[in-house]
Amino acid sequence: MSAAELIAASATAPALDTTVPAAGLSPDGLEALLREIGARRYHNLHPFHKLLHGGKLSKPQVQAWALNRYYYQATIPRKDAALMSKMTDRATRLEWRHRYFDHDGIGDDEGGIVRWLRLTDALGLPRDYVESTRGIIPGTRFACDAYLNFVREKTLLEGIASSLTELFAPGIHSERISGMLANFDFIDDAMMGYFTRRLGQAPRDVDFALTYVKAHARTAEAQQAVADALLFKTQVLWAQLDALHFAYVEPGLIAPGAFRP
Amino acid sequence: MSAAELIAASATAPALDTTVPAAGLSPDGLEALLREIGARRYHNLHPFHKLLHGGKLSKPQVQAWALNRYYYQATIPRKDAALMSKMTDRATRLEWRHRYFDHDGIGDDEGGIVRWLRLTDALGLPRDYVESTRGIIPGTRFACDAYLNFVREKTLLEGIASSLTELFAPGIHSERISGMLANFDFIDDAMMGYFTRRLGQAPRDVDFALTYVKAHARTAEAQQAVADALLFKTQVLWAQLDALHFAYVEPGLIAPGAFRP
Numbered sequence: 001m002s003a004a005e006l007i008a009a010s011a012t013a014p015a016l017d018t019t020v021p022a023a024g025l026s027p028d029g030l031e032a033l034l035r036e037i038g039a040r041r042y043h044n045l046h047p048f049h050k051l052l053h054g055g056k057l058s059k060p061q062v063q064a065w066a067l068n069r070y071y072y073q074a075t076i077p078r079k080d081a082a083l084m085s086k087m088t089d090r091a092t093r094l095e096w097r098h099r100y101f102d103h104d105g106i107g108d109d110e111g112g113i114v115r116w117l118r119l120t121d122a123l124g125l126p127r128d129y130v131e132s133t134r135g136i137i138p139g140t141r142f143a144c145d146a147y148l149n150f151v152r153e154k155t156l157l158e159g160i161a162s163s164l165t166e167l168f169a170p171g172i173h174s175e176r177i178s179g180m181l182a183n184f185d186f187i188d189d190a191m192m193g194y195f196t197r198r199l200g201q202a203p204r205d206v207d208f209a210l211t212y213v214k215a216h217a218r219t220a221e222a223q224q225a226v227a228d229a230l231l232f233k234t235q236v237l238w239a240q241l242d243a244l245h246f247a248y249v250e251p252g253l254i255a256p257g258a259f260r261p
Numbered sequence: 262m263s264a265a266e267l268i269a270a271s272a273t274a275p276a277l278d279t280t281v282p283a284a285g286l287s288p289d290g291l292e293a294l295l296r297e298i299g300a301r302r303y304h305n306l307h308p309f310h311k312l313l314h315g316g317k318l319s320k321p322q323v324q325a326w327a328l329n330r331y332y333y334q335a336t337i338p339r340k341d342a343a344l345m346s347k348m349t350d351r352a353t354r355l356e357w358r359h360r361y362f363d364h365d366g367i368g369d370d371e372g373g374i375v376r377w378l379r380l381t382d383a384l385g386l387p388r389d390y391v392e393s394t395r396g397i398i399p400g401t402r403f404a405c406d407a408y409l410n411f412v413r414e415k416t417l418l419e420g421i422a423s424s425l426t427e428l429f430a431p432g433i434h435s436e437r438i439s440g441m442l443a444n445f446d447f448i449d450d451a452m453m454g455y456f457t458r459r460l461g462q463a464p465r466d467v468d469f470a471l472t473y474v475k476a477h478a479r480t481a482e483a484q485q486a487v488a489d490a491l492l493f494k495t496q497v498l499w500a501q502l503d504a505l506h507f508a509y510v511e512p513g514l515i516a517p518g519a520f521r522p
Contacts, residue, residue, distance in 0.1 A: 003512040138496035142403040235399035246507040251264040256302050
């Protein structure tokens with residue numbers, strides 16, 4: 001769907017009501033609400049995602065995406081560490097730290113950040129420039145920092161709930177892998193290593209998180225906080241694609257100081 | 262300048278170098294650098310500002326601007342309170358609290374937030390909807406929250422330096438008042454009360470802040486931090502107009518859940 005088509009469709013779409021009834025929801029009812037939020041708000045619906053997996057971007061536009069998304073990748077282990085700092089239960093920390101390892105690496109696994117840097121390397125971006133993050137759009141930085149601050153300031157339950165966009169990630173990852181490989185001649189299997197690896201990691205992670213929120217959000221107030229946390233996270237992801245689209249697709253106004261292809 | 266013209270001009274503009282030399286700058290040299298940052302990065306250069314003061318927006322677009330900017334207005338007194346919490350010197354707090362009063366009001370002065378709500382009232386936006394902030398673009402929220410978090414987490418000197426965009430505000434305010442009054446038949450003098458009032462407040466505030474940073478930033482490191490803080494703040498303002506332009510001008514993709522005219 002192009003931006004114009006999405007604009008037309010969204011003008012008539014019914015509003016999404018995420019209000020939890022005063023009597024609360026069953027655990028499965030809560031799961032259904034969370035899945036509805038994903039179906040309506042996940043960033044696979046954003047026109048920039050369609051352009052990316054459909055091969056409709058130039059190499060400089062893919063560079064801009066990979067450069068900006070590096071900051072998101074680099075924020076994730078900090079977010080997970082902030083969440084672990086709230087876990088008084090050791091067993092929960094031991095479970096959650098797999099996520100931290102997934103990104104920063106452990107043992108033979110170099111971790112997701114290094115795999116991301118292999119992608120930006122292969123796209124021809126200097127590694128020190130990528131790691132400095134000085135070329136990212138301010139909107140990218142503000143969205144990612146909002147995620148980190150959310151997890152720091154909200155409850156553990158809300159922090160865990162905000163990770164539940166992973167429920168919807170396997171679909172977007174496989175769409176991205178096949179679409180990018182098929183449509184861009186400058187993308188190869190090795191460059192997609194990050195996403196290939198995530199296909200196995202995300203389902204394991206999300207099982208734990210979903211079970212956790214279903215077990216711990218037993219009042220209407222807690223369930224509302226869980227739904228709001230997931231909505232917030234969809235905004236964090238959506239806003240990053242808004243910023244990329246604005247700067248590098250339409251109208252193409254790159255904020256001063258940001259990467260200029 | 263339209264978005265297209267700005268895109269063309271920015272493609273050939275020389276990069277802005279804000280590096281403070283290792284030997285440091287004189288206080289006046291620091292002021293010159295700060296004024297250069299304003300001249301190159303302040304949001305009066307953004308095409309959305311040009312559309313606004315040039316009367317080139319529809320009433321719903323002006324509503325979207327006023328609705329979103331309400332969140333910025335509402336963030337300012339929280340930002341000033343966070344800064345005051347870092348001031349161990351009572352005299353500095355007594356000086357700075359004028360800013361807090363300017364926004365939350367004191368005595369006969371209702372304050373800037375109420376003046377802003379008079380504008381959104383007159384534009385036909387329900388006050389409870391505006392105050393709930395539930396219709397703002399996520400990019401607005403993330404940018405404003407980034408400002409609050411910056412002031413909370415950085416040094417007092419950096420927090421004060423981040424206020425120095427006020428150096429450039431009188432020009433934008435008077436441009437906005439005259440341009441909006443001349444060009445929109447749904448805008449009258451009373452609705453511009455916020456900006457009329459700010460014309461007198463901002464110069465008093467900025468004298469103190471500028472004198473403060475020139476007196477306290479005496480090493481190259483501190484001066485670099487001051488320049489970086491002002492650059493950061495220009496990004497906070499610029500990113501808000503990026504988000505408005507993307508959602509309500511071009512391509513017009515309104516993030517799910519945000520105000521839909």
